Amino acid sequence: MIDLVAPTIHPTVQESIEILAVIAFALSGLAAALRVGMDFVGVCFVAGVSAFGGGTIRDLLLDRRPFFWVEQDHLLWLVILLCFLSSMFIRQSDAELTEKWIQVPDAFGLGLFAALGAQIALIAGSSTIVAILMGVISSTLGGVLRDILCNVVPKVFSDHKPYVTLAVLGSLIVIGLNHSGIVQWVALVVAIGVTTATRLLVLACNISIPIWRP
């Protein structure tokens, strides 16, 4: 299987996905931290953990060094800049009004990191189940850590809407398209598009997954 996979990700493709995903999750972390009344430093911290948490745990588990944010430390500056700009333009009261501020960027981060995580794991030689797991870990653990830091039960486990399921879906698309021999960046774009669009649809239509047999 590994032979079918491109030996690496095109650096520009990887960097573009990472920048977008980091911005998306940083915004969701920023909004979540504002809602619980943290100060500027707390907001930066939670935004940073949301943005870098999932990818760092992925890199730790795959033993990839240096971490993506060490190699591209401009991403760290980007998050700080984002928090700084937000501190001038977002009022705390605004943030409280809009749950969407957390959910919409989160949907983009989900699609971006799930596809990238699965692709990176495939290239590192992981088996299918481990590649799926890495897609899930990259795309969900940042949000889980964000919620734990804000002391709420991670939304992912309790809102009964497909989330991890969609991370699995995105990872499966990447894995399937890699086998089909399609150009890598197309595979990634399709997986990201499908995952994010489905998540946004789920949020818009308030679709829930069947809860546990009561």
Place this chain on the structure above:
Amino acid sequence: MIDLVAPTIHPTVQESIEILAVIAFALSGLAAALRVGMDFVGVCFVAGVSAFGGGTIRDLLLDRRPFFWVEQDHLLWLVILLCFLSSMFIRQSDAELTEKWIQVPDAFGLGLFAALGAQIALIAGSSTIVAILMGVISSTLGGVLRDILCNVVPKVFSDHKPYVTLAVLGSLIVIGLNHSGIVQWVALVVAIGVTTATRLLVLACNISIPIWRP
């Protein structure tokens, strides 16, 4: 000291212990997640973190790669299967009735992972105190992460019954028997038996450890 220790664990012994420990902790995670009303995906996630969390942190700290669940990725499928079967046979209302559903498998996982963790650390050349710590980390952090994900104060720190103490006991038995030159699997079985049996006894008789001087 390290010279006295067998250079490796018999693969069959290690795999058997790992399978049993993973099942035990996955069941406890599954029951804990059901109690707080998570959906199917949340239950899988918490079951997985409970089952693999402690061992993964042990492997990270000892710098052992690949992780035990990468080497044996059938363990990942096993947890998914377990959650799937449970979703057909356990009603959520059942789970709420029985605290035992968390405590009893947890007692087995405690004994299994404490002994295995200490043994793996000894083989990796750790000192006595680090081997004890690895026994404790392997066997308790899965449960701690489980409780943090469910947003409760980790039971381990607040129920005032011996738990970490028993992980220390199990680790000490492994370390002592390794020095005595006994056959390795006997050492492991004795340590597992004593630790799990003591924990079950503690639960049955409701024995508590002295609380802090009030």
Place this chain on the structure above:
Amino acid sequence: MIDLVAPTIHPTVQESIEILAVIAFALSGLAAALRVGMDFVGVCFVAGVSAFGGGTIRDLLLDRRPFFWVEQDHLLWLVILLCFLSSMFIRQSDAELTEKWIQVPDAFGLGLFAALGAQIALIAGSSTIVAILMGVISSTLGGVLRDILCNVVPKVFSDHKPYVTLAVLGSLIVIGLNHSGIVQWVALVVAIGVTTATRLLVLACNISIPIWRP
């Protein structure tokens, strides 16, 4: 930049800082765990996580092995001894009276670990922003984990007093003085002194940082 930095930290200086920082954070963890009514084992666990958590995550992220507490496992014994002595001399009711029991040693740990973390990162060849981040991570994550284990919103994010800001300050002093070519231990002592003294002043005068634009 890296050429300007001493190739290593003087072992005695590093060990002295580590011992003091571990004692400081262990005391803060011990007091925090007592306040939520944990038993002896829980207190040891939380004290240990507070004392070793930040430094361990720093070492993981910088890929430094062995961990500082594996290399110097007497630090583990020290924390156990500290908890044991405290169990004889501190009454739980005393601890409840004094928030200071958490805050004052915490201020010392903050200064000590921030300076040491930044220095270690510089020596490992990190860029300025990563060195600052390592100073922050070393000095704050132990306390964050302590608060998560005790199931409270990490104090660091919610008390609106400078804390992470001071870790950034301490790291910047270390980085600046390294560039100035000053003797290393003097740089560390100055950074530790300024950071800890400022934090104590902040606590004494109840200075708060501007909250997010309301």
